[in-house]
Amino acid sequence: MKLETRKIPESELEMVEIRYHWMTDEIQEIITFVKSRQGQLSAARDGKRFEVPVVDLFYAESVDDRLFLYTAADSYEIRMKLYELENLLKNKSFFRVSKSMIVNLMKITSVRPALNGRFSAILKNGEEIIISRKYVPALKQILKGGES
Amino acid sequence: MAGRKWKELLIRALRLYTLLVTLITVLMIILGNLLDRDRIFSYDAFFSPLIYALIGTVAAMITHSDKELSVRDLIIRKVISLLIIEGAIVFIALNSDTIPTEKSWVLPGLALGVFAVFVLSHIIMYLIDRKEAEKLNADLSRYQEKQMNDHA
Numbered sequence: 001m002k003l004e005t006r007k008i009p010e011s012e013l014e015m016v017e018i019r020y021h022w023m024t025d026e027i028q029e030i031i032t033f034v035k036s037r038q039g040q041l042s043a044a045r046d047g048k049r050f051e052v053p054v055v056d057l058f059y060a061e062s063v064d065d066r067l068f069l070y071t072a073a074d075s076y077e078i079r080m081k082l083y084e085l086e087n088l089l090k091n092k093s094f095f096r097v098s099k100s101m102i103v104n105l106m107k108i109t110s111v112r113p114a115l116n117g118r119f120s121a122i123l124k125n126g127e128e129i130i131i132s133r134k135y136v137p138a139l140k141q142i143l144k145g146g147e148s
Numbered sequence: 149m150a151g152r153k154w155k156e157l158l159i160r161a162l163r164l165y166t167l168l169v170t171l172i173t174v175l176m177i178i179l180g181n182l183l184d185r186d187r188i189f190s191y192d193a194f195f196s197p198l199i200y201a202l203i204g205t206v207a208a209m210i211t212h213s214d215k216e217l218s219v220r221d222l223i224i225r226k227v228i229s230l231l232i233i234e235g236a237i238v239f240i241a242l243n244s245d246t247i248p249t250e251k252s253w254v255l256p257g258l259a260l261g262v263f264a265v266f267v268l269s270h271i272i273m274y275l276i277d278r279k280e281a282e283k284l285n286a287d288l289s290r291y292q293e294k295q296m297n298d299h300a
Contacts, residue, residue, distance in 0.1 A: 073295045093295055106292055111284045113277035114224055117160060119284065126299075143287035 001026075027080050028079055036088045043076035052076055054092055058123050059103040060085055071124045095142060097121065098132040105142075157212070161205055168201035171265045179261055183253065189246065200237060204265070207232040218285055230266050237262050 008014070016034050020027045033043050040051045044095040047077070056071045062082040069076045086094065086102050093105045104130075107124050111131070114120040131139065176197065180187065210232065211225040239248040241258055248254055 045219045105288065106295060108288060111281050111288065113274060113281050115219065117273075117277065119281060121233070133156075140284065140287070143284065145291075 016029075030086075032078070032080060034086065035100045041069065041078060043078040047075065049145060050076060054089065056106050057094075058107045058127070059097075059101055059129060060094075060123060070127075090105075095135075095139060097135055097139070098130060098139040099127065103129060156211075161209055163276065164208055164269065164273065165201050165205040167269050168204045168265065169197045171268055171272075172200045172204075175261045175265055179257060183257065184248065187248075188292040193246070199240075203236045203240075204233050204269070207236070230263070233266065234259055234262050269291075 018027060018030060020110055021126065032042050036054065037136060038085050039054050041054060041057070043052050048121060052069055058070045059071050060078075060082065062068075066089065067078050067080060067082055067085065069078055082100065082102065085097055090100065094102045095105050097103050101126060103121065103123075108121045109124050111119050112122070117133045117136075119136060120128050121131055122128055166203075207229045211229040213225065217225065237258060238255060241249050241255065
């Protein structure tokens with residue numbers, strides 16, 4: 001794929017144009033990346049495409065090699081890997097809480113102890129998710145303002 | 149990440165060990181006073197709570213898993229852990245000269261005492277975790293407030 005960048009005067013609108021023959025996973029990934037930089041993720045629900053604002057996301061979960069995004073009431077499927085999404089949203093208050101899940105720290109109401117050193121997080125929509133024991137030290141650090 | 153994980157595990161093991169030493173000592177004082185008041189021990193007896201607590205801690209660490217366990221698997225591991233501790237303590241008791249296992253109440257009393265310490269240690273560990281959760285909640289509130297102010 002040929003890559004072309006061009007410096008333009010400030011009076012012109014900055015834009016990314018993608019010219020493609022076929023919509024491939026690679027193209028979709030690039031689109032997802034560009035949109036995430038603008039605070040949106042391109043995901044699908046019932047065969048339709050939606051632009052999901054990152055701030056509305058509660059958590060993302062990987063199930064059988066498929067990645068799902070969850071907002072307060074809806075769920076969407078996104079075509080990328082969990083670690084890719086994690087990297088993409090790293091500076092947007094998202095944090096890995098288990099092998100298969102990242103959560104938006106801004107959507108957690110409270111944390112309480114679960115069994116065997118684990119914690120569970122109550123989300124603002126009432127859902128409860130488990131924070132694995134191995135991620136708790138990193139969570140403590142990030143909440144104190146450090147990098148995970 | 150791995151270093152932090154081991155540090156956290158070590159802290160948890162030390163916390164459990166200290167807790168078990170305390171609980172076992174208290175249990176020995178209570179059981180001794182109730183059931184075998186006139187017995188006199190040598191200074192070696194001070195080692196008993198340390199050894200029993202070590203057995204309890206090792207059993208808890210053996211059944212520890214990095215994997216995410218279901219509640220069912222967790223309960224199975226806890227039962228295995230309890231059985232290992234009960235077995236080890238009974239084995240020590242049967243091979244010790246200082247524990248009067250010939251008396252009929254000693255072994256059941258010991259087993260019951262181990263169970264009581266096991267349950268108590270879990271309750272106390274839960275209370276410690278609850279305290280930790282309170283701290284996490286305070287940090288979380290501060291974090292959320294800071295993020296909102298930064299993006300306002």
